[in-house]
Amino acid sequence: MMNTTEVGAAPKAPPVKVEERLFQNRYLVDAGRPHIKIKPHAEPSKALMALTHLCPAGCYSLNDKGQVEAVVDGCVECGTCRVLTAKTGEVEWNYPRGGFGVLFKFG
Numbered sequence: 001m002m003n004t005t006e007v008g009a010a011p012k013a014p015p016v017k018v019e020e021r022l023f024q025n026r027y028l029v030d031a032g033r034p035h036i037k038i039k040p041h042a043e044p045s046k047a048l049m050a051l052t053h054l055c056p057a058g059c060y061s062l063n064d065k066g067q068v069e070a071v072v073d074g075c076v077e078c079g080t081c082r083v084l085t086a087k088t089g090e091v092e093w094n095y096p097r098g099g100f101g102v103l104f105k106f107g
């Protein structure tokens, strides 16, 4: 009789959406002191516009004046916006103060 079970293969877990994983995290918001700020702009650069699609936590959005805004309460501190706007300098990026920001939940 043939054994069809792969030796050492991990069982496959069902796919989980990013949104569902992010929902597991907890955040302590430093009210009135956002750790990421967008510099005032009339028109956003392509890099800044791209963040409305690329930020995994959905922190960036376009307002009705065509400017990009950020609400960073759910930021996972991945640094994507920092890297993407390094040349344009449109984003002022800092880590949250100690004790604030994201608390990752694993498992």
Ligand code: SF4
Pocket (backbone or CB within 6 Å): 036, 054, 055, 056, 057, 058, 059, 072, 074, 075, 076, 077, 078, 079, 080, 081, 082
């Ligand atoms: S660090 Fe990552 S999660 Fe936080 S605002 Fe920038 S792109 Fe979004």
